[in-house]
Amino acid sequence: MVSKHRARSQPRGDGVLLQEDSDAISYGNRQRPPQVGGYVAGPSCGAEQKQLKTIDQIADEIRAHKGCGFEPCEKATNMVPGEGNPNADVLFIGEAPGKNEDLQGRPFVGAAGKLLDELIASIGMKRDDVFIANVLKGRPPGNRDPKPEEIEHSWPWLRDQITAIRPKLIVLLGRHAMDWFLPDLKISADHGRAKRFRGQAYLPVYHPAAALYTGSLKDTLLDDFKQIPKLLEKIGELPEESPEIEPVFKLKVRKMLNQDAKPTAPVELAKQDTTNQESLL
Numbered sequence: 661m662v663s664k665h666r667a668r669s670q671p672r673g674d675g676v677l678l679q680e681d682s683d684a685i686s687y688g689n690r691q692r693p694p695q696v697g698g699y700v701a702g703p704s705c706g707a708e709q710k711q712l713k714t715i716d717q718i719a720d721e722i723r724a725h726k727g728c729g730f731e732p733c734e735k736a737t738n739m740v741p742g743e744g745n746p747n748a749d750v751l752f753i754g755e756a757p758g759k760n761e762d763l764q765g766r767p768f769v770g771a772a773g774k775l776l777d778e779l780i781a782s783i784g785m786k787r788d789d790v791f792i793a794n795v796l797k798g799r800p801p802g803n804r805d806p807k808p809e810e811i812e813h814s815w816p817w818l819r820d821q822i823t824a825i826r827p828k829l830i831v832l833l834g835r836h837a838m839d840w841f842l843p844d845l846k847i848s849a850d851h852g853r854a855k856r857f858r859g860q861a862y863l864p865v866y867h868p869a870a871a872l873y874t875g876s877l878k879d880t881l882l883d884d885f886k887q888i889p890k891l892l893e894k895i896g897e898l899p900e901e902s903p904e905i906e907p908v909f910k911l912k913v914r915k916m917l918n919q920d921a922k923p924t925a926p927v928e929l930a931k932q933d934t935t936n937q938e939s940l941l
Contacts, residue, residue, distance in 0.1 A: 732798030738765030742793030755836040756796035772869040834867030850930035852884035
């Protein structure tokens with residue numbers, strides 16, 4: 661069984677941010693990996709921010725959020741910050757809340773969540789040992805794919821969560837989560853292949869919901885999850901990803917920022933959910 665809790669006298673989000681928008685972030689006399697995914701935080705992150713937020717503070721901010729005009733936030737029954745161990749070695753990141761998550765305000769509580777619990781248990785862990793979050797904190801109407809401007813709007817919260825948790829490994833659940841952190845990859849070809857990019861280790865895997873539609877993917881997920889304990893033991897041996905990935909990422913973000921990111925007018929939710937199986941892969 662993997663050791664899940666590290667002895668600490670203070671939460672990992674207790675440091676003071678001394679340097680921002682550089683190749684590294686300094687926490688006192690400790691050097692942390694560069695900005696997540698090589699992405700420079702947007703204006704809503706607040707360049708003047710000095711004190712790092714705790715996981716609870718971030719969650720309170722997300723739950724209280726309103727009035728932005730973006731559909732996932734405006735139409736959500738409950739915003740879904742995420743949950744789990746604030747000192748987790750492993751952070752799971754999915755796409756966005758679904759119907760059950762929207763109703764309960766918790767991540768991965770539907771059928772896909774039950775499978776995720778089973779996958780986590782298969783490696784000797786439980787939900788309380790890890791942290792589970794999504795790229796979006798509000799449910800997109802009709803379970804549609806997130807829009808680029810909605811991801812950009814929600815990114816500061818996820819960035820702050822990663823900064824507070826400082827996970828050894830980020831497991832990307834599905835192609836949407838993978839595409840944000842490791843662009844230009846294909847989940848069908850790159851699932852189960854760990855990557856280290858700018859100091860952070862990632863493991864892309866299929867979204868658990870995909871296995872609900874394609875049963876054979878459950879075995880694939882189980883095999884990919886078996887790597888997690890081994891990766892945690894040898895995380896420092898994972899080679900750095902080719903630097904060519906960063907220009908691709910920056911080009912993608914630049915394209916997003918050049919789009920008209922004004923919030924679209926809130927519309928009525930579709931009467932029936934439309935789930936695109938391919939979008940879950």
